[in-house]
Amino acid sequence: MVRIRRHLLELARLSREDIVGLLDLADSFGGISRRPIKKVPTLRGRTVVNLFLEASTRTRSSFELAAKRLSADTLNISGGSSSVVKGETLLDTARNLAAYQPDIIVLRHGSAGAPHLLAQHIDASIVNAGDGLHEHPTQGLLDLLTIRQHKRRIEGLKVAIIGDIAHSRVARSGIVGLSRLGAEVVVCGPPTMLPPGIEALGCRATPRRDEAVADADVIMTLRIQKERLAEELFPSDREYAQRYGLDPAALKKAKPDCLVMHPGPVNRGVELHPAVADGPQSIILDQVTNGLSVRMAVLYHCAGGGEA
Amino acid sequence: MGTLVDRRQAMDATAMRRAIRRLAHEIIERAPDLQRLALVGVRTRGVPLARRLQALIAEAEGVSPPVGELDITLYRDDVFDGLAIPEVRPTLLPFEVQGRAIVLVDDVLFTGRTTRAALDAVMDWGRPEHVRLAVLVDRGHRELPLHADFVGLTLETTRDESVRVRLVETDGEDRVDVRGREGAW
Numbered sequence: 001m002v003r004i005r006r007h008l009l010e011l012a013r014l015s016r017e018d019i020v021g022l023l024d025l026a027d028s029f030g031g032i033s034r035r036p037i038k039k040v041p042t043l044r045g046r047t048v049v050n051l052f053l054e055a056s057t058r059t060r061s062s063f064e065l066a067a068k069r070l071s072a073d074t075l076n077i078s079g080g081s082s083s084v085v086k087g088e089t090l091l092d093t094a095r096n097l098a099a100y101q102p103d104i105i106v107l108r109h110g111s112a113g114a115p116h117l118l119a120q121h122i123d124a125s126i127v128n129a130g131d132g133l134h135e136h137p138t139q140g141l142l143d144l145l146t147i148r149q150h151k152r153r154i155e156g157l158k159v160a161i162i163g164d165i166a167h168s169r170v171a172r173s174g175i176v177g178l179s180r181l182g183a184e185v186v187v188c189g190p191p192t193m194l195p196p197g198i199e200a201l202g203c204r205a206t207p208r209r210d211e212a213v214a215d216a217d218v219i220m221t222l223r224i225q226k227e228r229l230a231e232e233l234f235p236s237d238r239e240y241a242q243r244y245g246l247d248p249a250a251l252k253k254a255k256p257d258c259l260v261m262h263p264g265p266v267n268r269g270v271e272l273h274p275a276v277a278d279g280p281q282s283i284i285l286d287q288v289t290n291g292l293s294v295r296m297a298v299l300y301h302c303a304g305g306g307e308a
Numbered sequence: 309m310g311t312l313v314d315r316r317q318a319m320d321a322t323a324m325r326r327a328i329r330r331l332a333h334e335i336i337e338r339a340p341d342l343q344r345l346a347l348v349g350v351r352t353r354g355v356p357l358a359r360r361l362q363a364l365i366a367e368a369e370g371v372s373p374p375v376g377e378l379d380i381t382l383y384r385d386d387v388f389d390g391l392a393i394p395e396v397r398p399t400l401l402p403f404e405v406q407g408r409a410i411v412l413v414d415d416v417l418f419t420g421r422t423t424r425a426a427l428d429a430v431m432d433w434g435r436p437e438h439v440r441l442a443v444l445v446d447r448g449h450r451e452l453p454l455h456a457d458f459v460g461l462t463l464e465t466t467r468d469e470s471v472r473v474r475l476v477e478t479d480g481e482d483r484v485d486v487r488g489r490e491g492a493w
Contacts, residue, residue: 042383
């Protein structure tokens with residue numbers, strides 16, 4: 001039985017049992033999307049607000065579809081069209097939305113801790129859909145679920161996370177979730193993208209790709225955000241691809257059944273060679289499918305939750 | 309409120325075996341076409357009951373109807389009323405629901421709310437030719453206009469009593485007990 005939580009703010013707050021409970025729940029929800037009628041009446045009459053104050057297509061559409069498959073009503077508000085551009089503060093925006101009595105507010109925000117702020121002031125369940133450089137808990141859960149479905153376990157697996165670790169909330173939620181379930185996590189990237197002290201989250205760090213990849217059961221590649229080029233964290237796409245991109249030759253150093261993952265959208269030829277992205281070891285589309293199941297499980301859980 | 313205690317045994321293993329055998333024969337008798345028959349067990353104990361009926365039908369008629377497993381949690385009208393989040397188990401219907409003669413199988417028929425939820429769940433998988441209901445025990449106190457087509461045992465109970473079905477597959481023994489609050493006769 002999963003402990004009831006009203007909000008989902010970060011994986012760092014969840015116990016191993018909480019995480020496994022949510023993964024089991026998500027596994028069950030997966031079946032709904034494979035039926036003729038892909039909808040259950042569970043959240044009929046509930047309202048889910050997707051407040052996305054930072055660009056997002058896949059996470060937002062995944063949350064929206066998850067809510068719809070549970071029969072909840074959805075209201076989508078995104079950065080460009082919101083009154084935030086007119087100078088309204090986050091809390092004021094949220095208070096105005098709360099006046100409609102939504103049951104759940106899903107928040108994507110550029111600042112770490114924004115969902116925590118809402119949780120303190122707003123009378124609705126808050127689900128973190130990515131806050132600044134902090135966490136992206138549903139991404140962490142869907143990655144765990146996808147690995148578990150393919151490997152039947154998490155414990156004892158060697159997982160390499162390669163990319164801009166410093167600017168990645170996906171990496172942070174990944175490290176926290178994977179290490180809590182007993183995986184051995186190695187993070188890898190150019191030294192400018194490896195934050196000092198990252199080991200405290202429960203991982204090793206190395207700037208050498210081949211060392212990270214050696215004998216890996218899973219390799220999670222991260223999107224290189226090209227806007228970081230301006231910050232001169234790496235010299236060029238080409239050099240990044242050569243030293244940190246996952247190509248067929250680098251993949252050979254991992255275990256033969258090593259899984260390749262990416263949170264999307266992929267920069268083909270930069271962090272991921274097209275032959276690897278489309279190869280038999282890639283489970284990128286399973287991640288997308290599982291994202292829906294995980295978000296259904298999270299909405300179901302938060303809608304039924306009492307105490308924070 | 310006292311703790312629940314056994315008040316009387318309603319069925320032992322022999323009585324249960326005979327009741328299920330009779331249910332199997334009634335289902336055969338009323339089935340328009342055994343080839344189109346499918347048994348759908350409502351989790352948890354409806355599933356092993358459906359499997360027993362399947363085996364008995366196969367033994368008698370040489371046709372083994374497929375068995376599905378239905379989890380109705382997401383269709384319940386009280387899903388969030390409790391203190392804990394209800395677990396959701398997968399629903400597995402390994403056959404086309406469209407045009408099937410479906411027999412829902414459950415252990416106890418009480419208020420009818422589980423059956424209502426089960427009907428909605430089945431309909432989301434397709435349009436069956438018809439749906440009938442088989443239960444091991446009908447204990448009365450319906451809150452919805454529903455009835456069972458096949459009943460193993462009709463039990464007189466009071467509203468505050470509870471009926472506990474135990475099956476070898478899930479609980480290690482076959483028996484049915486009526487239970488009540490201690491000191492609340």
